[in-house]
Amino acid sequence: MPSLYIYSPSGAVRDRAAFRRAVRRLQAAGYEVAVDPAALARHQRFAGDDDARLAAIERAAASGADVALTTRGGYGLTRLLPRLPYDAIDAAACRGMSWVGLSDFTAFGLAVLAQRGTATWAGPAVMEDWAVDAPDDITTACFDDLAQGVGEGSGWRLPLSDLRAHPELAAGWRVEGAMLWGGNLSILAGLVGTPYLPSVDGGLLFLEDVGEHPYRIERMLTQLLLAGVLGRQKAILLGAFNRFALTPHDRGFRLETVVAWLRAQLPGVPVLTGLPFGHVPTKVVLPVGRPVDAMVEGRDALLFWG
CATH class of the missing domain: 3.40.50.10740 (Murein tetrapeptidase LD-carboxypeptidase, N-terminal domain)
Structure with missing residues (x-):
């Protein structure tokens, strides 16, 4: 081993x-x-x-x-x-x-x-x-x-809400040789404007976070949006956003609200959810800074880097 x-x-x-x-x-x-x-x-x-x-x-x-x-x-x-x-x-x-x-x-x-x-x-x-x-x-x-050097890719099952939000996925969607990059949203947003945030065009950006209320998640996504980061990507892949508590003051504002808002800001850029990564027990391993192929077939989202 x-x-x-x-x-x-x-x-x-x-x-x-x-x-x-x-x-x-x-x-x-x-x-x-x-x-x-x-x-x-x-x-x-x-x-x-x-x-x-x-x-x-x-x-x-x-x-x-x-x-x-x-x-x-x-x-x-x-x-x-x-x-x-x-x-x-x-x-x-x-x-x-x-x-x-x-x-x-x-x-x-x-x-x-x-x-x-x-x-x-x-x-x-x-x-x-x-x-x-x-x-x-x-x-x-x-x-x-x-x-062991044998990992070649990963995949997950998309929720039906993703297919309803992006009907174009039903005909099949594929991206080849796009850089996969990302990680924790709070950390990534904090690097905007510094020489330590990569400048990636046409990439696949994956994001996750823990302990952040949905309005804070939206605020950080807004920062990335206004900085021009999100609009330059081929797709946004959302992992787990968990361990937060909603309040009566939210009056229906929740994580799904943020995802719908994000999709409205990014016409033509699929926002896919359910990526098994983040502060959750079940997580895949993802290359950061490597070209990958991505596809959607039915409800199956697949990433290949082997």
């Missing part, structure tokens, strides 16, 4: 016992696991101060592992972007290392794509996916495929 290097570039690991349980699970699955010496460090809410977390990224790049896997997200990478060891990260990727993470890792993936054209992977994290009571079978299978 492949080798993993586990490191903490963002928030501090809060449950050390759960972390050790997750490491044992990965080892039991056959992985050769190396844990960064500062993986359990803590400084304020971070996994070490900025210098310590930068050093952990450098050790990950030099480790020679097949996969560099984050312990968790949280917050912390955005403040490191001007100092990331971009050349070392890119060199490791060129040697075959897969950089994998989600949530706050979006800042890392988009920055290295913008600065060096380096591709990374949006996928699971140690605490999110292996420290839980029962790791998800689909998530772990997708990660296994990536780690």
